[in-house]
Amino acid sequence: xxxxxxxxxxxxxxxxxxxxxxxxxxxxxxxxxxxxxxxxxxxxxxxxxxxxxxxxxxxxxxxxxxxxxxxxxxxxxxxxxxxxxxxxxxxxxxxxxxxxxxxxxxxxxxxxxxxxxxxxxxxxxxxxxxxxxxxxxxxxxxxxxxxxxxxxxxxxxxxxxxxxxxxxxxxxxxxxxxxxxxxxxxxxxxxxxxxxxxxxxxxxxxxxxxxxxxxxxxxxxxxxxxxxxxxxxxxxxxxxxxxxxxxxxxxxxxxxxxxxxxxxxxxxxxxxxxxxxxxxxxxxxxxxxxxxxxxxxxxxxxxxxxxxxxxxxxxxxxxxxxxxxxxxxxxxxxxxxxxxxxxxxxxxxxxxxxxxxxxxxxxxxxxxxxxxxxxxxxxxxxxxxxxxxxxxxxxxxxxxxxxxxxxxxxxxxxxxxxxxxxxxxxxxxxxxxxxxxxxxxxxxxxxxxxxxxxxxxxxxxxxxxxxxxxxxxxxxxxxxxxx
Amino acid sequence: xxxxxxxxxxxxxxxxxxxxxxxxxxxxxxxxxxxxxxxxxxxxxxxxxxxxxxxxxxxxxxxxxxxxxxxxxxxxxxxxxxxxxxxxxxxxxxxxxxxxxxxxxxxxxxxxxxxxxxxxxxxxxxxxxxxxxxxxxxxxxxxxxxxxxxxxxxxxxxxxxxxxxxxxxxxxxxxxxxxxxxxxxxxxxxxxxxxxxxxxxxxxxxxxxxxxxxxxxxxxxxxxxxxxxxxxxxxxxxxxxxxxxxxxxxxxxxxxxxxxxxxxxxxxxxxxxxxxxxxx
Numbered sequence: 001x002x003x004x005x006x007x008x009x010x011x012x013x014x015x016x017x018x019x020x021x022x023x024x025x026x027x028x029x030x031x032x033x034x035x036x037x038x039x040x041x042x043x044x045x046x047x048x049x050x051x052x053x054x055x056x057x058x059x060x061x062x063x064x065x066x067x068x069x070x071x072x073x074x075x076x077x078x079x080x081x082x083x084x085x086x087x088x089x090x091x092x093x094x095x096x097x098x099x100x101x102x103x104x105x106x107x108x109x110x111x112x113x114x115x116x117x118x119x120x121x122x123x124x125x126x127x128x129x130x131x132x133x134x135x136x137x138x139x140x141x142x143x144x145x146x147x148x149x150x151x152x153x154x155x156x157x158x159x160x161x162x163x164x165x166x167x168x169x170x171x172x173x174x175x176x177x178x179x180x181x182x183x184x185x186x187x188x189x190x191x192x193x194x195x196x197x198x199x200x201x202x203x204x205x206x207x208x209x210x211x212x213x214x215x216x217x218x219x220x221x222x223x224x225x226x227x228x229x230x231x232x233x234x235x236x237x238x239x240x241x242x243x244x245x246x247x248x249x250x251x252x253x254x255x256x257x258x259x260x261x262x263x264x265x266x267x268x269x270x271x272x273x274x275x276x277x278x279x280x281x282x283x284x285x286x287x288x289x290x291x292x293x294x295x296x297x298x299x300x301x302x303x304x305x306x307x308x309x310x311x312x313x314x315x316x317x318x319x320x321x322x323x324x325x326x327x328x329x330x331x332x333x334x335x336x337x338x339x340x341x342x343x344x345x346x347x348x349x350x351x352x353x354x355x356x357x358x359x360x361x362x363x364x365x366x367x368x369x370x371x372x373x374x375x376x377x378x379x380x381x382x383x384x385x386x387x388x389x390x391x392x393x394x395x396x397x398x399x400x401x402x403x404x405x406x407x408x409x410x411x412x413x414x415x416x417x418x419x420x421x422x423x424x425x426x427x428x429x430x431x432x433x434x435x436x437x438x439x440x441x442x443x444x445x446x447x448x449x450x451x452x453x454x455x456x457x458x459x460x461x462x463x464x465x466x467x468x469x470x471x472x473x474x475x476x477x478x479x480x481x482x483x
Numbered sequence: 484x485x486x487x488x489x490x491x492x493x494x495x496x497x498x499x500x501x502x503x504x505x506x507x508x509x510x511x512x513x514x515x516x517x518x519x520x521x522x523x524x525x526x527x528x529x530x531x532x533x534x535x536x537x538x539x540x541x542x543x544x545x546x547x548x549x550x551x552x553x554x555x556x557x558x559x560x561x562x563x564x565x566x567x568x569x570x571x572x573x574x575x576x577x578x579x580x581x582x583x584x585x586x587x588x589x590x591x592x593x594x595x596x597x598x599x600x601x602x603x604x605x606x607x608x609x610x611x612x613x614x615x616x617x618x619x620x621x622x623x624x625x626x627x628x629x630x631x632x633x634x635x636x637x638x639x640x641x642x643x644x645x646x647x648x649x650x651x652x653x654x655x656x657x658x659x660x661x662x663x664x665x666x667x668x669x670x671x672x673x674x675x676x677x678x679x680x681x682x683x684x685x686x687x688x689x690x691x692x693x694x695x696x697x698x699x700x701x702x703x704x705x706x707x708x709x710x711x712x713x714x715x716x717x718x719x720x721x722x723x724x725x726x727x728x729x730x731x732x733x734x735x736x737x738x739x740x741x742x743x744x745x746x747x748x749x750x751x752x753x754x755x756x757x758x759x760x761x762x763x
Contacts, residue, residue: 246734451618453618453619463734
């Protein structure tokens with residue numbers, strides 16, 4: 001009966017005519033695009049089509065970028081008034097808004113995320129980050145660090161592939177507002193929007209060398225981390241790599257911030273609004289294919305509502321539209337890379353092996369590209385790998401609890417501490433739980449919300465420092481008493 | 484001169500509100516500035532550190548839950564107890580370091596005053612670091628500083644009392660518990676300070692004090708997986724790199740400080756951001 005009443009979706013593909021991708025890219029150093037030596041392909045993970053060739057940053061490329069950033073810092077950027085610096089950032093924000101569709105399409109092609117997300121979340125938030133931080137540039141003495149704050153100098157920034165442009169904005173906007181110059185390395189699989197951002201810097205007439213972009217893989221990232229000409233390292237990525245960077249920076253005077261992994265609990269109490277919670281669970285784990293460090297990947301259900309939530313959740317998951325990321329109806333796009341797909345498969349297989357029960361939404365996956373159906377595991381225990389390790393894919397581990405305290409204890413039983421979710425209609429319980437949870441971001445009766453004014457970052461092994469708000473800005477300023 | 488034989492104090496550790504000897508049975512000799520024997524304090528072992536961390540971890544939730552007003556009063560109470568025992572601290576500082584009475588007296592005065600200063604921060608620090616964030620949507624969004632957990636600290640060699648208070652007070656005022664290694668050469672005032680703590684309504688385990696060698700204990704602190712943060716102000720700068728490298732294993736927050744200011748408190752607080760929808 002229900003089938004007869006439902007309507008089929010007609011495809012609503014976004015046009016890719018708005019972007020022009022060059023066959024080959026170099027680096028952006030000293031305000032100019034400079035040719036690379038070695039190149040590697042970047043592909044569309046939804047089709048495996050090669051989009052372009054990206055330069056593999058070498059030691060001499062990184063040297064040139066750091067030198068250019070230092071020169072810009074010394075001769076231009078550190079001498080400019082905050083008011084003028086801010087105006088460049090406002091310009092960048094405006095140009096990003098003007099070219100928003102272009103950024104969204106390019107991001108979706110290169111990353112595999114649904115156009116609806118890149119268009120409605122990634123790109124608008126990236127522009128908002130520049131707009132927000134632009135206003136800080138001439139107000140740094142009010143940032144709570146005293147009146148004699150100073151920028152660090154040259155910041156080396158390494159960003160991940162899950163939100164390529166947005167992570168660039170989280171890094172570059174506060175760095176520039178505080179008066180630093182930057183050398184940024186986008187992730188190996190998602191360099192295109194960073195290279196388009198370089199064009200925006202040119203259109204904004206940003207002084208040469210203030211922003212330098214060197215593309216490449218982990219080896220290029222290591223060259224940046226270990227470069228003696230860099231004063232500040234900012235990294236977003238895995239906890240494993242974060243620890244390697246922390247050790248590399250330990251003997252130096254470099255300042256460092258790290259945004260690392262997570263294994264967030266999303267806790268549904270018995271007094272939750274169940275339908276809203278189900279939407280929140282879906283958003284929590286399937287947003288951006290689960291390629292989210294703060295994803296609600298451990299669902300903790302209070303026992304007496306577990307059956308109802310699971311039943312509604314499966315019904316809802318069956319309606320998730322998986323497929324062409326360029327289709328405006330698509331909810332779940334492609335897995336970003338073959339390597340990541342293998343990792344998701346490996347951890348899911350570990351879930352089977354360790355005795356959890358797998359359920360995947362019945363959906364047809366495209367023949368080409370990298371895909372993984374929305375999946376949940378029930379019967380998960382705290383010791384299972386799928387309850388402890390970050391899967392970074394559309395895979396949800398479901399655990400149950402009896403008392404609120406047990407729910408909190410299970411939620412906190414992890415070395416991570418990036419985010420957590422709470423679902424309850426009782427205000428005092430929401431506030432109690434938000435106090436008890438050991439995580440940097442708590443979403444109560446919502447999930448995966450971000451804003452430039454709102455500090456984001458983790459407790460414990462989820463990282464050092466915050467991004468966004470006054471707290472995030474302070475990571476790019478010297479002036480605090482400790483070092 | 485009286486012919487009476489002094490009753491000398493045995494200097495022990497301070498763990499979980501009690502005064503145990505080191506489980507290792509090791510001691511070292513502390514001499515006066517003139518070279519005469521004063522005491523055989525404990526040379527704390529790795530196991531002593533572990534015991535202290537277990538105590539600090541167990542005490543943390545309760546201490547964190549205490550209201551800011553309550554924590555402020557307890558810190559103030561420590562100052563009251565210290566004030567009442569000034570003479571003992573002045574004597575101990577003089578005998579070990581050889582400074583004049585005026586100088587020792589000033590250190591004790593500064594220590595009492597410093598405790599009072601930190602006590603007052605307990606209910607003000609969150610207005611310094613917290614924020615209500617004007618997000619672009621119908622959400623109530625705020626950021627508040629919270630305790631980080633268990634913090635370890637290396638107190639500076641000198642001043643042995645004021646330096647100790649400058650590591651302990653900012654760590655505990657924010658709701659953390661602490662395991663601190665006292666000055667190696669001048670541990671007397673630290674162990675007497677433990678007696679002050681024991682009579683100041685500070686819950687057992689909130690402050691734990693060890694005596695021993697920095698080069699032994701600092702690396703154990705750095706690699707301990709249940710320590711969240713580390714204050715290395717009292718450690719020679721040449722050792723900082725190794726300590727920071729070892730601490731990366733669980734991404735400990737490791738800082739060294741030069742002065743007493745609210746930044747010392749904030750360094751060992753985590754900022755938590757909470758979102759909630761607004762609507763009917």
